[in-house]
Amino acid sequence: MASLGSALLLLAFLAAVVAAGLALAGRHGDRRRVDLSRRTVYAFCGLLTACVVIIEIAFAGNDFGFKIVSEHSSIETPPFYKLAAMWSSQEGSLLLWAWVLSIASSLALWAIRNKLREIVPYATAVMMGIAAFFTGLMLFAPDVQPFATLSPAPTDGTGLNPLLQHPSMMIHPPMLYSGYVAFTVPFAFAIGALITRRVDAEWIRATRRFALIAWTFLGFGLLLGARWSYTELGWGGYWAWDPVENAALMPWLLGTAFLHSIMVQEKRGMLKVWNATLVVGTFSMALLGTFLVRSGVLQSIHAFGDNTVGPYILGLIGVVVIGSTLLIVSRLDDLRSPKRIDSLVSRESVFLVNNLLLVGLTAVIFWGTFFPLISELFTGEKASLAAPWFDRYTTPLAIGLVLFTGIGPLLAWRRVSWDSAKRVFRVPLVVGAVATLALLAFSDAGHKPWALALFAFAAFALTGLAQEFWTGAQARRQLSGESTAGALVGLVARNRRRYGGYIIHAGVAVLLIGIAASSSFQTNRDVNLKPGERTTVDGRTITYVKPTVAVDEEKFTFGSVLRVEQGGKLIAYLRPSQRFFRPTGQETGTIGSFFAGEATSEVGLRPGPGSDLWIAERPNITAVQRRVRAADEGFAACVKGGPGTPPQCKSLRTLMLAARANPALRAQALEQISKLQGLAAENVAKTYLTDTAPATFKVIVNPLVTWMWIGGLIALAGALIALWPARGRRRGALVRTEADARKEAKYREIRDAELDHTLGKLSDDDFAAVDAELRREALEILDRQNGNGNGAHPHEPEKIEQS
Amino acid sequence: MDPQRKRKIRLVVSLSVAVLLAVALIYTSFSASTQAKEPSELVAAGPGNTVDMTGKVVPHSIRHVGNGIAFRVVDRDGSGKSLPVTYRGTVPDPFRGGREIVLTGSVENGTFVGEPETLITKCPSKFTTKSDG
Numbered sequence: 001m002a003s004l005g006s007a008l009l010l011l012a013f014l015a016a017v018v019a020a021g022l023a024l025a026g027r028h029g030d031r032r033r034v035d036l037s038r039r040t041v042y043a044f045c046g047l048l049t050a051c052v053v054i055i056e057i058a059f060a061g062n063d064f065g066f067k068i069v070s071e072h073s074s075i076e077t078p079p080f081y082k083l084a085a086m087w088s089s090q091e092g093s094l095l096l097w098a099w100v101l102s103i104a105s106s107l108a109l110w111a112i113r114n115k116l117r118e119i120v121p122y123a124t125a126v127m128m129g130i131a132a133f134f135t136g137l138m139l140f141a142p143d144v145q146p147f148a149t150l151s152p153a154p155t156d157g158t159g160l161n162p163l164l165q166h167p168s169m170m171i172h173p174p175m176l177y178s179g180y181v182a183f184t185v186p187f188a189f190a191i192g193a194l195i196t197r198r199v200d201a202e203w204i205r206a207t208r209r210f211a212l213i214a215w216t217f218l219g220f221g222l223l224l225g226a227r228w229s230y231t232e233l234g235w236g237g238y239w240a241w242d243p244v245e246n247a248a249l250m251p252w253l254l255g256t257a258f259l260h261s262i263m264v265q266e267k268r269g270m271l272k273v274w275n276a277t278l279v280v281g282t283f284s285m286a287l288l289g290t291f292l293v294r295s296g297v298l299q300s301i302h303a304f305g306d307n308t309v310g311p312y313i314l315g316l317i318g319v320v321v322i323g324s325t326l327l328i329v330s331r332l333d334d335l336r337s338p339k340r341i342d343s344l345v346s347r348e349s350v351f352l353v354n355n356l357l358l359v360g361l362t363a364v365i366f367w368g369t370f371f372p373l374i375s376e377l378f379t380g381e382k383a384s385l386a387a388p389w390f391d392r393y394t395t396p397l398a399i400g401l402v403l404f405t406g407i408g409p410l411l412a413w414r415r416v417s418w419d420s421a422k423r424v425f426r427v428p429l430v431v432g433a434v435a436t437l438a439l440l441a442f443s444d445a446g447h448k449p450w451a452l453a454l455f456a457f458a459a460f461a462l463t464g465l466a467q468e469f470w471t472g473a474q475a476r477r478q479l480s481g482e483s484t485a486g487a488l489v490g491l492v493a494r495n496r497r498r499y500g501g502y503i504i505h506a507g508v509a510v511l512l513i514g515i516a517a518s519s520s521f522q523t524n525r526d527v528n529l530k531p532g533e534r535t536t537v538d539g540r541t542i543t544y545v546k547p548t549v550a551v552d553e554e555k556f557t558f559g560s561v562l563r564v565e566q567g568g569k570l571i572a573y574l575r576p577s578q579r580f581f582r583p584t585g586q587e588t589g590t591i592g593s594f595f596a597g598e599a600t601s602e603v604g605l606r607p608g609p610g611s612d613l614w615i616a617e618r619p620n621i622t623a624v625q626r627r628v629r630a631a632d633e634g635f636a637a638c639v640k641g642g643p644g645t646p647p648q649c650k651s652l653r654t655l656m657l658a659a660r661a662n663p664a665l666r667a668q669a670l671e672q673i674s675k676l677q678g679l680a681a682e683n684v685a686k687t688y689l690t691d692t693a694p695a696t697f698k699v700i701v702n703p704l705v706t707w708m709w710i711g712g713l714i715a716l717a718g719a720l721i722a723l724w725p726a727r728g729r730r731r732g733a734l735v736r737t738e739a740d741a742r743k744e745a746k747y748r749e750i751r752d753a754e755l756d757h758t759l760g761k762l763s764d765d766d767f768a769a770v771d772a773e774l775r776r777e778a779l780e781i782l783d784r785q786n787g788n789g790n791g792a793h794p795h796e797p798e799k800i801e802q803s
Numbered sequence: 804m805d806p807q808r809k810r811k812i813r814l815v816v817s818l819s820v821a822v823l824l825a826v827a828l829i830y831t832s833f834s835a836s837t838q839a840k841e842p843s844e845l846v847a848a849g850p851g852n853t854v855d856m857t858g859k860v861v862p863h864s865i866r867h868v869g870n871g872i873a874f875r876v877v878d879r880d881g882s883g884k885s886l887p888v889t890y891r892g893t894v895p896d897p898f899r900g901g902r903e904i905v906l907t908g909s910v911e912n913g914t915f916v917g918e919p920e921t922l923i924t925k926c927p928s929k930f931t932t933k934s935d936g
Contacts, residue, residue, distance in 0.1 A: 163897065234896050340810075364828060371832055372839065383836035384855055386907075393828065526893065528870075578896070599896045618894065622867055698893055 002066055005054040005147040006139075012047035012098075013139055015040050016132035023124035034121055038109045041128065045102035048135075052099050055086055055146060065153035068092055068146055074159035076554060084170040085160045087177075090294065091138060091146040094309070096174060097290065098134040100181040104210065105131065108185040112206050115741070119203055122192035127184055133316055143308045162555075162581045162598045166232050172224040176248055179218025180286035183251065185210035186258075187283035190276055194327045197334045201266045204275070205741055208262060209723065211279075215255045216719040222248055223712040234578075234601030234616045236524070236700045238708070239515075241390040246369040247289035250362050254282040257358035260351045267413060267749055268348060272335040273328065274355070280324040285362075287317045343415045350408045357400050364393040391519075399454045402512055405505040406461025409468050412756040413749075414770050417763040424761055427467055432460030444521075451520040458509045465506045468759070469499070475758045492721065495755070500722025507715025514708030518612075523701040528694040531560075538701040540613060541565045547619070547695070548577065549685045551678070556580045556594050556685055558619035560695060562604060574604030576617040576697070590632040591681045595625060607706050614700040620693040627684045635680065652676065739785045746778045837907060842876045843883030845910050853909050853918075861885050862900030876915075879903055892919035 019040035026033030055068065059082045064070040072085040072092070086092035105127040112120060138146055186207040193203040225245070226238035239245060258278040264271045291313040328335070343349065367374070368385045375383040410424045436456040439445040445452045469488060477487040492499040527535045529544040536542070543563040550557040559577025563570065581597040604615040638649035639656065652672055659669035753774060757767040842858040845851075858876035864885075865874040871891030877883055890906065898904065907921035 235893060360824070367828060367832060371836060375833070375836060379833075382839040383833075384839055385832055385836050389832065389835045392831070599899075601896050 001054055001058065001063070002147045002149045005051055006145075008047050008050050008054070009135065009139060009147065012044055012051065012102075013132060013135040015044040015047060016128045016135055019044060020125040020128035020132065023121040023128070027118075027121040029117070031117075034117075034124075037121070037124055038113060041102070041109055041124065042106050044128070044131065045099075045106040048095070048099045048102045051095060051146070052086075055092065055095065056083060059083065059085055062157075063153075064155070064157050065149050065151070067148040067150050070150055070154050070157040072157070072160055074157040077157075077160050078165070080170065081160050081165050084164075084173075087173045088160060088164055089146075090309070091144040091148075093173065093177070094134060094138050094144055095146045096177055097181060098131060098138070100174070100178050101127070101131050101134065101184055104178075104182050104185055108189075108207065108210055111209075112189075116189070116192075116198075116202060116206055118196045118198055119189055119192035122195045123185075123188040126188035126191050130184060130188075130316070133312075137309055137312060141309050141312060158583075162579070162600050163232065166228055168224040168228045172221055172228060175217050175221030175224060176289075177221075179214050179216075179221055179248075180251065180289055182210050182214030182217060183255065183279075183283050183286045185214075186279050190279045191324065191327065194276060194331050197331060199272055199276070199331065199334050201262075201269070201745070202741070204262045204266055205745060208259075208266075211255065211259055211262070212719065212723055215252065215259060216716065216723070218248065218252045218255065219712075219719070220716055222252060223709070223716075227709065230614075230705075231603055231605065232600065234603065234698075236603075236614050236616065236698060236702075238705075241365075241368065241387045243292055243369050244289075246365050247285075247292045250365055250369075251282050251285035251289060253358050253362045253365075254278060254285055257355045257362075258282055261355050264348045264351050266745065268337075268339055270337045270339050270348070271352075272337055273332065276324075276328050276331075276335065278355075278359075280320070280328070281362075284317055284321050287313060287320065291317060345411065345416045345421065347408060347411045347413045350404055350411055354401065354404045354408065357397050357404065361394060361397045361401075364397070365390070395450050398512060399450065399457060402454055402461055402509055403457040405509055406457065406464045409502050409505060410464050410761065412761040412766070412770075413753070414773075415766050416761070417766050420761055420763045420766070424464075424467070424759075428460045428464035431463040432456050435459035448520040451516045454512060454516040458513050461509045462506055465502050465509075468502055471759045472499075472755070475755075495752075496724055497722050498752070498755075500718045500720075500724075503718025503721060504715045505718075507711045507713070507718055509711070510714060511708050511711030514704050514706065514711055517704035518702045518708065521703045523699075525699045527697050527699060529697060530692055530694045533694075535699075537699045539566060540571075540701070542615070542697070542699065544695070544697075545573075547689055547691070548575070549688045551682045551685045553678075554582055556681070557602075558617075558621055558624075558685075558688055559602070560617055560619070560697075562615060562697075564606065564613060572606045572613070574606060574613070574615055575602075576604035576615045577602045578617055578619055580621075590635075591628050591677060591684065592625070592632050594681070595621075595628070609706055611701050611703040612705045614702055616698045618696040618698070619688070620691070620695050621688065623691050623693060624684065624688050627687055628681075631680050631684050635677065739781070743778070743781050743785065746774065746781055750774045750778065841878045841883070842886035842915075843878050845915060846884045846886050848910055850912075851910055853907060855905055855907050856886075856888075856915055856917075857903070857905050858886070859903050860898070860900050865900060874900075876904065886915055887913070888915045888917060890917035890919075890922055892917075892922065895922060895924040898922065898924040 019037045022033050022037035022040060026037060055066070057063075058066045058069050059073050060079070062069070062073070062075055068086070068089050068091055072089045073082050077085065087096045105124075108127075109120070109124060116123075138144055186204075189203040189207045193199050222245075225248070229240075230236070230238040258275065261271050261278060262275050265275050291310060294308075294310050294313065368390050371385045372382045375381060406428060410428070412420070433456075436452065436459075439452060439455055445455060469491070472491045473484055473488040476482065476491050477484055480487065480490070482490060523538040525535075525537050527537070527542075529535060529542075531544050531546055534541055534543040541564070543565070545561040545563050548557075548559045548561060550559075557577050557579045559575055562574045562576070564572045564574060579600050579602065580594050581599070582594045583597040601616045604617070606613040639653060652669075655665065655669050655672055659665040750771065753762065753767065753770050756762045757764075757771075762770065837853055837855045839855045839857055842856065845854070845856060856876070857879060859879050859881060861875040861877055865872055868889065869891075871889060872894060873887065873889045875885040875887050877885045888906065888908075890908075903925045905923040905925075906915070906917040908915055908917035910916075
């Protein structure tokens with residue numbers, strides 16, 4: 001199987017190279033070659049899928065002849081985690097990268113197969129070049145071959161680190177990778193557009209969806225990682241400004257900026273240089289994230305592997321950054337836009353500000369993440385920056401962002417008159433002010449000015465967004481006579497991009513409220529309690545009712561039952577514990593070996609809309625460990641024999657001697673040993689129940705932290721709404737010419753302006769001006785289309801359906 | 804004001820703001836950072852500034868002392884003299900002998916005294932290419 005896998009991987013590599021070559025050979029309009037190249041990309045995807053399937057079959061079937069299986073799985077590893085174990089390895093994660101890229105490339109080329117004829121060959125070559133790079137790494141770089149074998153095959157593997165055995169770890173890495181990888185598509189098409197000088201909005205329209213998919217995956221991956229850290233790592237935090245976390249956040253931030261600024265290019269033809277730079281930056285950051293995890297250049301909580309593939313990926317980043325920069329510079333003349341932003345108070349200028357904030361945020365994080373290298377360069381000493389430094393800069397920038405998530409949706413494109421601004425801003429401003437006063441009067445938010453500012457701006461933003469939905473639904477109801485709820489659904493369904501985006505904004509505002517509240521107003525206490533004792537943290541009385549113990553084949557679990565009361569009323573029983581895992585892959589060993597493997601915390605968590613009560617326990621097992629040592633010594637003495645050993649020892653000893661002579665009895669002897677050891681382990685562990693040594697509890701009261709997760713899920717829902725294909729597209733209207741796409745985009749813009757007018761965001765005069773301008777542009781497109789004889793039937797823009 | 808001039812002013816203002824921010828960023832990062840040292844660099848040193856010490860925990864050296872723990876660390880490559888360390892506060896789950904840690908603190912009387920809640924133990928799971936798991 002392994003050699004079949006290697007052969008398939010080699011074929012995949014060749015397919016990627018051939019696809020790139022064919023695409024380039026067909027770049028001057030040879031459709032047959034381009035079609036063939038596209039089919040080769042599909043074949044590449046099929047081959048890599050087969051490779052992944054082979055690896056997964058090996059994991060499922062405990063085929064420890066595969067090096068990757070023996071090092072990352074074991075017989076006892078739960079089936080659910082066997083499937084996920086592939087990407088806990090270096091080589092498996094590279095395979096996942098290449099596989100996701102093959103899927104993304106195939107989907108992109110399939111969706112765009114009848115469009116962008118000039119750009120597609122170059123984009124194919126870029127995507128397949130990168131694909132060949134990663135597939136080549138797995139074939140030719142040392143130590144990262146997924147199909148490496150072990151001979152003879154071990155009888156059991158070393159197992160998957162228990163820390164990673166958490167449901168979100170099953171999907172967190174593939175989510176992040178899909179996010180990183182899907183940014184390849186807009187990047188590749190941008191490069192194609194630059195090479196062919198087709199730098200209008202066509203490539204953006206064709207790949208916008210992929211950028212949004214990438215952004216969604218990356219964002220959801222970050223959220224899952226934060227959740228895992230919060231519930232599994234026993235420190236109670238969700239973000240530590242660790243290099244690996246930063247590496248995933250940076251492309252997400254730049255991707256956010258990109259998703260906004262491409263709208264300006266789509267609608268106004270501006271910011272072309274900026275967009276090209278952003279997409280290159282985003283993709284480079286995604287590669288940098290892939291690199292950082294594999295290089296060991298920075299200190300991180302996540303220990304890194306040896307420096308085997310890091311230098312290659314760094315080389316690729318160098319090629320991407322330098323090549324793209326040269327390309328952009330050589331195309332500056334094509335990228336210049338004759339248009340200027342009409343007004344400082346318009347949606348496009350707000351987008352520009354939000355872009356600056358996001359890029360500024362990325363720059364700060366980049367500087368802080370790479371500061372150890374920078375400092376070494378200038379001072380010769382490695383020095384690092386901790387969370388407070390990051391917070392100092394990211395807090396004000398994030399607060400600015402919240403403000404603009406509220407302002408942006410309230411402004412119309414192109415221009416905003418004073419009257420309409422007054423109309424749309426009145427209610428949100430009043431609500432923001434009232435929220436500030438209420439917080440000052442009824443909470444201690446006044447002591448934390450940054451948090452207060454964030455709450456006020458979030459109140460403003462959420463009100464503004466709610467108002468958008470409300471007035472939109474009202475306007476629709478008057479036209480269609482539906483119920484308010486029906487109008488709301490219809491409104492969102494008709495304008496998925498716009499209202500999906502607003503829902504994302506609301507989700508981000510809610511998420512930031514959760515972050516601000518939980519980081520500014522957290523209560524964090526370490527308490528030592530003996531069974532029966534109690535303590536009070538932030539109004540909650542916590543009683544250590546009793547210690548608990550559990551022993552099974554792979555771990556010792558020491559925990560406790562805690563009773564939590566608030567205001568004299570019982571609100572919960574929490575059961576935090578710590579688990580001690582025996583190093584996996586070890587058939588037998590001393591009982592003490594249980595304390596040589598990994599330990600994990602199972603947090604006692606009571607989530608709530610107001611605040612979470614989070615308790616991790618650090619049991620005091622010094623006494624248990626002492627008794628374990630004694631038991632191990634007793635067992636060793638028993639096996640050795642000698643005067644005064646009990647009769648069971650004698651029979652075990654006889655069995656072991658017999659097993660030495662007759663290998664058939666070996667299994668029986670081993671079983672006997674582990675049975676006796678298990679009994680001993682259980683007896684020793686049970687003594688913990690009567691120990692009176694105090695255990696240490698870390699108690700955290702985290703206000704509003706639940707809203708962080710809820711906000712993330714709201715944003716995810718918004719992204720899915722924005723991504724959901726429009727009805728016409730689902731009915732197979734995917735095959736459209738570029739001219740049709742351009743026309744449709746302009747119609748959508750006219751509809752948007754009409755909607756803005758109905759919602760009162762555009763005054764009558766402004767609407768008249770904007771509408772006339774848009775219709776003139778639409779007519780130009782139609783004229784050009786008819787002149788070219790594309791056979792499209794002319795539409796009068798007046799006939800556009802408005803609902 | 805003609806639009807050309809207006810744009811130029813806007814550009815100058817925004818560029819100066821960006822430069823100011825960048826200077827602030829650079830200045831604060833050099834003053835707020837803590838130096839990273841390895842145990843062998845600290846063994847010989849007298850009492851000094853607060854540093855981030857990165858090292859490897861010597862197996863079987865961990866003892867519980869009162870409310871905290873005491874252990875010894877060596878350089879990450881396992882070389883050099885070992886440095887005694889004391890620490891009070893939360894001990895991360897993966898902490899044990901042989902693991903790499905980062906701890907903020909300073910040297911007092913030949914012992915590295917860690918500041919509470921600064922002990923970071925590296926998660927050993929990620930992409931280890933050696934077969935020792």
